[in-house]
Amino acid sequence: MTQTTPTPPTDEIRVAVSAVIFSVRGLSESACPVLALPLVRRTRDPFEGRWALPGGWLNAAENLDAAASRTLEETTALAPTYLEQLYAFGAVDRSPTRVVSVVYWALLRSDEVDAQVAAHAAAGDAPENVEWFAASELPALAFDHNEIVDYALWRLRNKVGYSRIANGLLPEQFTLADLREVTEAILGRRLDPANFRRQVENSNTLIPTDRFRTGNHRPARLYRYNRDVELAERGPLIAPR
Amino acid sequence: MTQTTPTPPTDEIRVAVSAVIFSVRGLSESACPVLALPLVRRTRDPFEGRWALPGGWLNAAENLDAAASRTLEETTALAPTYLEQLYAFGAVDRSPTRVVSVVYWALLRSDEVDAQVAAHAAAGDAPENVEWFAASELPALAFDHNEIVDYALWRLRNKVGYSRIANGLLPEQFTLADLREVTEAILGRRLDPANFRRQVENSNTLIPTDRFRTGNHRPARLYRYNRDVELAERGPLIAPR
16 A cells, blocks of 8 residues: 555545544552543554544535444444534545534443443454543644644533433433542542532532432432433534434 | 535545624614624525525645634634534535534624725725624525524523623623623513623622713723633633744
């Protein structure tokens, strides 16, 4: 394979899709769960051998959302229930050829990831060249993918409310301590439990249930996320067509 | 000109940019100011004669942001200080040929619009086929542009805080009554002045100045927007490079 990068015709612009999939995972047996994302090792130029976001080319007969789901599934075997468009990256110099990448993102519960990985391992079609990386300790990625992950992290840390974190990363019912621990993994720092409880309760985005988790500690109330808030956040583009 | 639409090669996907520019304008001498946007009448197929969002094709040597500014300027002679990416629209059936449109949006003060329009009129290079329309009374637009405007309106009404409305649509200093009237034009309904004041004051996104506007009414304090909030909202993609 030649190492020279072919120069594209000046009028050629291609459209790709990529996905940033966040989950909170224990990446080794000893370590605490951290915010993590799956990357795919490139097997061809450009950037052969480097890690990159899962993705691929948009087909002419395929909607953007469908392309994002298809390429994510083909490269990682992951199938989130919902991918949201994050941003279109189109700097002229982001790739040796001219590529506009429409990037999607999703939050995925760790048990969903485990179940999907286990199903593919059992079927003998586990994807190759895929690994989960801690979001805070990424290597130098292909293209502008470090910049894309930085932007996704910024959106997650600044613009995603507790309701969506609860919906995306926690089971159907959860305690405020569960939510705080996941939020701490996202922010990469400890939060004061009393302040956190007050903020969540003031946000009106979670609904207390009548159930409690019991165990070694004193009983902790279980909450669920407020589906009305989440649907409103998604906006009119998500309406069924 | 033939009425048949040529079928593109199946692998051809083209990238366009469009812009939704919101301002609050009096569209006739008698009427109250309303939320409005400029549209361009199409002079060729497809959708010849219909109104469409300003925009055009992305050039291979041009970044997305630059293309959005250039095509907006070419079609409407408007030059907002800041265009923000809104969403990439890429449904297969949104155009007779396959086009992915990266849509930008901006808020523009009415006096800025007037000054830019007047400058071009004086220079004799005023754009043709451009008109401002009330956002609530749009005709059937070309392509999926009604859907795009609906999405932009949803974002404006649901996700844009008082700070950005103040920065985008009002002069440097303004009263809470000014801000309420612009917000009422955006929402298309009246707001309770006392509730509105309380919400704005609780949001901490505006800074009271020591100055007051005097006149027929009792003196009204002037506010300015909090630039720190606004820069934080824009996120890491806006960092100087």
